[in-house]
Amino acid sequence: MKLLEELSRIESIVGKIGEGTFSDVLKMLSIRDGKYYACKHMKQHFESIEQVNNLREIQALRRLNPHPNILMLHEVVFDKKAGSLSLICELMDMNIYELIRGRRKPLPEKKIINYMYQLCKSLDHIHRNGIFHRDVKPENILIKSTLKLGDFGSCRSIYSKQPYTEYISTRWYRAPECLLTDGYYSYKMDMWSAGCVFYEITSLQPLFPGSNELDQISKIHDIIGTPANKTLNKFKQSRIVSFDFPFKKGTGIPPLVHNLSPKGFSLLYAMIKYDPDERIAAHQALQHPYFQELWQVISKFNLEN
Numbered sequence: 001m002k003l004l005e006e007l008s009r010i011e012s013i014v015g016k017i018g019e020g021t022f023s024d025v026l027k028m029l030s031i032r033d034g035k036y037y038a039c040k041h042m043k044q045h046f047e048s049i050e051q052v053n054n055l056r057e058i059q060a061l062r063r064l065n066p067h068p069n070i071l072m073l074h075e076v077v078f079d080k081k082a083g084s085l086s087l088i089c090e091l092m093d094m095n096i097y098e099l100i101r102g103r104r105k106p107l108p109e110k111k112i113i114n115y116m117y118q119l120c121k122s123l124d125h126i127h128r129n130g131i132f133h134r135d136v137k138p139e140n141i142l143i144k145s146t147l148k149l150g151d152f153g154s155c156r157s158i159y160s161k162q163p164y165t166e167y168i169s170t171r172w173y174r175a176p177e178c179l180l181t182d183g184y185y186s187y188k189m190d191m192w193s194a195g196c197v198f199y200e201i202t203s204l205q206p207l208f209p210g211s212n213e214l215d216q217i218s219k220i221h222d223i224i225g226t227p228a229n230k231t232l233n234k235f236k237q238s239r240i241v242s243f244d245f246p247f248k249k250g251t252g253i254p255p256l257v258h259n260l261s262p263k264g265f266s267l268l269y270a271m272i273k274y275d276p277d278e279r280i281a282a283h284q285a286l287q288h289p290y291f292q293e294l295w296q297v298i299s300k301f302n303l304e305n
Contacts, residue, residue: 012028012029012030012031013026013027013028013039014026014027014028014029014036015027017038020151020153021043022042022043022044022153023040023041023042023043023153024040024041024043025038025039025040025041026038026039026041027039027091028088036091037074037088037089037090037091038088038089038090038091038092039077039086039087039088039089040086040087040089041084041085041086042084042085042086042087044085045083045084046078046083046084046085047083048080049078049080052076052078052085055085056152056153056155056156057087057152057153057155058073058076058087060126060131060152060155061073061087061152063129063131064125064126064129064131064152067122067125068118068121068146068148069118069119069121069122069125069146069147069148069149070122070125070126070148070149071089071090071092071142071148071149071150071151072089072090072148073087073088073089074088074089074090075087075088076088089150090148092142092143092144092148092150093142093143093144094142094143095138095139095140095141095142095143096115096138096139096141096142096143096197096200096201097137097138097139099138099143099201100138100200100201100204103204104204106202106203106204106258106259107201107202107259108259109202109259109260109261109264110293112198112201112202112259112260112264113264113290113291113293113294114147114294115143115147115201116194116198116201116267116290116291117286117291117294118146118147118148119136119141119147119149119194119197120194120282120285120286121282121286122147122148122149123136123149123190123191123194123282124282124283124285124286126149126155126190127158127187127190127281127282127283128283130157130158130159131152131155131156131157131158132155132156132158132186132187132189132190133149133152133154133155133190133193134154134155134156134164134168134169134189134190135151135153135154135168135169135170135173135193136149136169136173136190136193136194136197137169137170137172137173137193137196137197138197138200138201139151141197154168154169158186158187162183162184162185162186163181163182163183163184164183164184164185165183169189169193171210171212171213171216172196172206172207172208172209172210172216173192173193173196173197174189174192174193174216175188175189175192175193175276176192176217176220176227176235176274177189177235177276179213179216179217179220180217180232180235180243181235184235185276186276188276188277188279188281189276190282191271191279191280191281191282191285192271192272192276192279194271195207195268195271195272196208196272198264198267198268198271199253199268202259202260202264203254207223207253207272208220208223217245220274221245221248221250222248222250222251223250223251223252223253223254224250224252224272224274225248225249225250226245226246226247226248226250227274227275229243231274231275234275234277253265253268253269261290263288263289263290263292264290266288266289266290267280267285267288267290270284270285270288271285
């Protein structure tokens with residue numbers, strides 16, 4: 001992973017493949033090796049190498065790479081004169097949102113099991129390395145021959161001091177502790193988001209498509225019910241003055257997931273536990289019986305190699 005000073009000498013822009021609030025993503029052809037890469041060109045102006053090296057996204061990717069389920073950062077390109085910064089990453093085929101958008105036929109459960117195992121592997125890896133993502137959603141989960149977690153622009157250290165930035169993660173994938181507190185949450189928020197993604201790739205519909213924060217909480221309560229007071233009391237740093245929510249038993253997860261086995265439902269419910277202390281961790285999720293068939297395949301592969 002190198003820090004280079006000029007992009008134009010080494011890369012040829014093919015076209016734009018994505019755009020966000022803080023960056024554009026370009027498809028690029030390397031003049032040096034003839035391979036295609038994804039170039040994340042930051043919109044922010046950077047004054048120095050020190051500022052670049054202190055960027056959380058770069059620090060995280062340097063710590064996390066290489067890993068089979070984390071997007072590979074190949075080079076960091078900083079143009080000091082222009083104050084521009086680009087991250088040269090491996091090019092993937094598509095993201096999960098693009099995979100399921102407009103799709104009518106559900107994905108085979110074997111494929112879903114494979115994708116969810118790899119997503120849990122990526123989260124286990126980042127959490128073990130003291131990082132949580134804070135924006136797990138279909139657009140940030142990339143696929144090619146394997147699944148990789150990308151876009152670490154919102155990540156934080158698990159050990160950094162709370163409260164964190166309030167408005168983080170896309171609303172539909174935001175955990176209750178993010179909605180109900182002024183930034184008092186931790187790495188378990190990633191598991192909630194992954195649970196929402198799990199439902200979405202299975203049913204091809206979002207689980208909690210709230211139109212605003214209050215509607216988001218309401219939609220969560222509609223499905224999993226209003227939590228007990230002892231759970232709500234854990235959210236002491238509340239931004240909502242009163243937790244006087246109307247009682248809802250909860251309908252349970254909508255019966256749109258015809259291709260999800262009982263073991264799959266068990267894992268999904270464990271991922272969307274209201275109380276983050278009761279919510280399953282990534283390393284525990286990897287041991288869930290839902291992945292039993294994969295363990296056998298992995299075990300056989302390890303024995304043969």
